[in-house]
Amino acid sequence: MVAPELFLEASAIHAWYGSSHVLHGIDLAIHRGQTVGLLGRNGMGKSTLIRTLLGHVAQREGHIAVLGADLSRARPHEMARRGVAYVPEGRGVFPNLTVRENLVMAARTPAQAGRPAARGWDMARVLQTFPRLAERMGHLGSQLSGGEQQMLSIGRALMTQPELIILDEATEGLAPLIVAEIWRVIASIRDDGIATLIVDRDYRKVLAHSDHALVLQKGRVVLAGAAQDLADSAELAAFLGV
Numbered sequence: 001m002v003a004p005e006l007f008l009e010a011s012a013i014h015a016w017y018g019s020s021h022v023l024h025g026i027d028l029a030i031h032r033g034q035t036v037g038l039l040g041r042n043g044m045g046k047s048t049l050i051r052t053l054l055g056h057v058a059q060r061e062g063h064i065a066v067l068g069a070d071l072s073r074a075r076p077h078e079m080a081r082r083g084v085a086y087v088p089e090g091r092g093v094f095p096n097l098t099v100r101e102n103l104v105m106a107a108r109t110p111a112q113a114g115r116p117a118a119r120g121w122d123m124a125r126v127l128q129t130f131p132r133l134a135e136r137m138g139h140l141g142s143q144l145s146g147g148e149q150q151m152l153s154i155g156r157a158l159m160t161q162p163e164l165i166i167l168d169e170a171t172e173g174l175a176p177l178i179v180a181e182i183w184r185v186i187a188s189i190r191d192d193g194i195a196t197l198i199v200d201r202d203y204r205k206v207l208a209h210s211d212h213a214l215v216l217q218k219g220r221v222v223l224a225g226a227a228q229d230l231a232d233s234a235e236l237a238a239f240l241g242v
């Protein structure tokens, strides 16, 4: 079998908040269509790594490339243009816009996205995936439940015709039925051939849904490998404190 093409490659990533050195030389590779799980206890640098890759952390060093193009100093909108979509911790929907407006604002046609592999995620397909959103089209972002906001945030990401979706704690604080629905959608995104980088407190679910996983401890990768192998590793339990 031919290995899928390397989509995003990051090497020797460092990041700082002021004088606080948070990431200490992280390497990460995400191939096309691959799901990568990012694990680690609270405060170990998962969100910072994501935000650094996306260009949200100004004080950074290292090399970041998407399909071979050097994006080490790219701004967030440039990463978005390259097909990297972000579902942030805390969701990031526009509270003063309706569900419809939130989706329309994010929309790009496959032609606009300029990627032949774009999979044609349009409004109809997003609403089919999240029937709850279809019932809430005229509601403001601020009027939605936490679960609906999360679905809208994922729907917005899909509307950008991404090659990679980065999900930071997508199930945080949601009721079990909604959590199950979010995981179902993550699985269908994976089936669709879109790469994902997932952070979630439920490490078993992360591993079950990932091809590859890495564990961060104090801003360093301390364990990495095939998700199936990690699931059985005694070291994993030690690093996660479970």
Ligand SMILES: Nc1ncnc2c1ncn2[C@@H]1O[C@H](COP(=O)(O)OP(=O)(O)OP(=O)(O)O)[C@@H](O)[C@H]1O
Pocket (backbone or CB within 6 Å): 017, 020, 022, 040, 041, 042, 043, 044, 045, 046, 047, 048, 049
């Ligand atoms: N904006 C910020 N300014 C200063 N320090 C920060 C900032 N954001 C995070 N940190 C610190 O950087 C370190 C890594 O935090 P980060 O949020 O990346 O961890 P995390 O693995 O995502 O944790 P969690 O599981 O709690 O989301 C922590 O020590 C945190 O306190």
Ligand SMILES: [Mg+2]
Pocket (backbone or CB within 6 Å): 046, 047, 048, 089, 168
């Ligand atoms: Mg975090």
